Amino acid sequence: MVKKPLRARVSLPLPVRALLLAAWTVLGLYLHSGLMAQNQALRAEASFSPPSITVSNGTTYKVVLFGTQENPQGAIPSIPGLTISNNPQVFRTASFRNGTPSVKMEMSFQVKPLKQGTFILPSWDLKVGSKTLRVPEASLQVLAPSEQDLIRREREKQQREDLKQAAFIEFDAPRPFLFEGETIFATISLFLWDRLPVTRIEQAPVKIGDSFSMTELRQPNEKRNVRRNGKSYTVFSWPIGLTAAMAGDHDLSFKTSIRIRANNPRNSPFNSPFFNDPFFGFGREESLEILGPKQTIEVRALPMKGRPAGFQGAIGSFTSLSSIDVDRVSLGDPVRLTFELSGTGNFSAIPAPEISSDKQLKVGPPAFSFEGNQLTKHEGKQSFEYILTPLSAGLVEIPAIKFSYFDPLEQRFLSTRTSAHPLRVDPGENWNSANPQPTVEGEVSNEAAVPTVDLFQTESDPGEWFPALQRKTLLENTNFWLLQLIPLVGFCSLSFLGFRRKTAGIEKQRQKENALLRQMKDSVGFKDAPALLRAFRDILRLRIASLRKHPNPSSLSSEEILSLLRLGNNSEEIIQEARELLRSCDDQEFAGNELARQPLESLYQTSHGLLKKLK
Structure with a gap:
């Protein structure tokens, strides 16, 4: 009797059987x-x-x-x-x-x-x-x-008007016209309503208009509790020097952006939620652009009638003064001549008055210095310092300096003239040879006897003794090489710290991107469209900021992201695809759950593919 071999029955766990059944289905x-x-x-x-x-x-x-x-x-x-x-x-x-x-x-x-x-x-x-x-x-x-559309438009228009009163820019100039090349003192003021939940000013006001130039903007002056339109404002003002570049009627305006807090996607500044909420400001941040009103400024050309021959472009109101440091020198000794120009005007564009050299004086190039408001350089004192060298002995006259300028208030050319300065130049001492030539006995020298009144005794005490007449070179000095080690060690330390900081920043950004990618993938499983779109926008901001070296990725808006994409070697198809995804992000952000029915798997594949194609 032959026994049949026993077959072992393998019992699979219940989860494994369920998984196999689902796969076959x-x-x-x-x-x-x-x-x-x-x-x-x-x-x-x-x-x-x-x-x-x-x-x-x-x-x-x-x-x-x-x-x-x-x-x-x-x-x-x-x-x-x-x-x-x-x-x-x-x-x-x-x-x-x-x-x-x-x-x-x-x-x-x-x-x-x-x-x-x-x-x-x-x-x-x-x-x-x-x-x-x-x-x-x-x-x-x-x-x-429809009637509802018209009502909604009126409501949006009223909200925009309210928003203009919550934050606006004012530009103050002394008069509505300028002359070509003239510099005036002006002020840019940013008014922020005290109930507006502002977190920070993203950037200083930016000029819109290529017909004018202005000085650099620095830290603003802050003034609180300013009443305007029945509201209390905090005013930030920037003093500037504004210069007209070309004649004609030109438009000028300014814009800036601020960061405010919003409670939720529907509580954006365009829905005006903060106009009636005193506790507003415990949510996310949004960027708000503020555009100042456009002003037309007349720039007049300088008249040709009555223009002096020595006019060099100075516009303003000035007084002049000149002085010398000494009134008596020896032949060949330098004399310092200082020409000072005081008043208001375009000091940054005024060249030094020209003083020509002659047979009596040699004039060196001038040195400049300004005392006053270094930011606007509109009011103060400009000094020009010349070094004069007399070329002949006697009484020399330093000529007067004439300065011509155009006065914009009187609208005519004027001139100022300094007084001349007399300078006495002495011929100096006559030096003779200390070793006269020997003469043969019986010869009568044709030269006059050497006077001894001009001879003087030099120092007879010996100085410091050296083992050799040739000094050591700098490269043979031990102290020189020890001092060179200080900047070398500092350079190596700074390079190492910079490398560590750069690698740490790259690693931190990589961890953020990986976390956001995991969040996008998890959002598909949880069917959370808002979380998927928010994670996609954040990682897109990080990726674009890294590629374009942008310092603040969180402040990038959709339009800024698209403009940075155009700077790279990205095709129009990629840019259009990014525009549609960003539009979906904005729609989800401001439309709530209306986009929750989107196919998240397709949306995830599209967004993930776009991130891989960015350049």
Whole structure:
């Protein structure tokens, strides 16, 4: 009797069996959907949903493909007056209808009208695999704004007006006109309402207008409890020196940006939540741009009538004074001549008056110095210092200095003249040779006897003795090399600290990006669209700031991100894809849960692919 060998029965754990069953089910559904797609005829449908809207609303252009789930290829025709997104939302479904299998794919494009009227999107071709589908035409009717739209527009207009009173810029100039090349003292003031939850000023005011130049802006002057428009403001003011560059009527304005706190995405400054909330300010930060009013300033050309020959471009009101440090010198000794110019005007553009050398005086190049407001250089005292060397003995006259300028208040040319300075130049001492030539006995020298009154005894005490007449070179000095070690050690230490700091910053940024990537991936599993979009925007800011060396990634807005992308070697397709994703981020941020139905897996793949293609 032969015994059959015993077979061991392996019992799999329950979780493993459930996982295998799910895998077989998914594989079966995939194969089944493929068979259904092969047996179902291909066709396409297109429509606007809704088909009738007002000019201030949006709609969705839907294209439904029956009989396939493959990604199609094609381009939607452009329609003047309609803005159609290039990044659709894609939905794929498989079902049974009356016992017949059916698969379809739906693509939704966001559409925004620019004007009212009836728009017809003509039929166009889509390529699916090796086949070509004809998408039928669709029509959209855009109506005039409704009563609710008009009320909403009025509300938004009122909110913008309220926002202008919450933060605004003022520019104060002494008069509404300037002369070409003139420098005036002006002030830029930023008014911030005390109830506005401002965290910081992102940047100092920036000039808009190429016809003017201004001095550098430094720390502003702060003044609190300033009443304006029935409100209390904190005013930050920057004094500047403004110079007109060319004649004509030119526009000038200023802009800046501040950071404020918002409670939630709906409580943005454009919804004016802080106008009635005294405890506002415990949420996220938003950037708010402030644009000052545009002013037209007349820049007049300087008149040609009455212009002096020595005019060099000085505009303002000045007085002049000159002085010398000594009035008696020996031949060849230098004399310091100082010319001082005091008053108000364009000191930074005034050249030194020209003083020519002659047979009696040699004039060296002048040295400049300014006493006054170093920031604007509009009011103070400018000094020009010349070194004069007399070339002949006797009584020499240092000539007067004439200075011509244009007075913008009197609107005419004026001149000032300093007084001349007499200078006595002595011939100096006559030196003779200390070793006279010997004469032969009996010879009568034709030269006169050497006087002894000009001879004097030099120092007879011996000085310091040296072992050799040739001194040691600097390279042979031990102290020199010891001193060179100090900057070398400092340079090496700073280089090492800089390298450590740079590598630490790179590692910190890499950890942030990895954390945000994990957050994006986890958001897909939790079906959390807001978290996915927020993580994508943050990592995009970090990536762009790293590529373009931007110092503050968190302050980048959507438009700033797109402008930085254009600076790189990125294609227009990448920029358009980034624009659509950023628009989705903004829509999710300000539209709440209206975008929660987006396919997160497709959105994750699109955003992750975009991050890999950035340059």
